[in-house]
Amino acid sequence: MLVHSAQALAEQCAPAPSSTVLAATGTPSVAEAAALLSAGPGAVLVVGKRKSPRATCAIARQIHKTPVPTAL
Incomplete structure (x- = not known):
């Protein structure tokens, strides 16, 4: 599990900010x-x-600049 500070989260640009969450x-x-x-x-x-x-979630992924090898 990764944990991030409120400051680190606030510095991240997110597409759906919430005034309720901010408060x-x-x-x-x-x-x-x-x-x-x-x-x-x-x-x-x-x-x-x-x-x-009871919960809120979002899923992100890393974009690779080079193709990721696939199994044959």
Whole structure:
């Protein structure tokens, strides 16, 4: 599990910021920002923020500049 500070999350550009999240946590994005930070530089969101009554998540992946080899 990776953990990021509110400051690090706030510095990450995320497509769906929330004033509710900002008021509660001090950062406008948690799920999307954490996914992007965890995936590393140049990461893109594969699945944007999804909310349920008990959890919120987002999925990001690293974009490789060179093709990733596939098994034959």
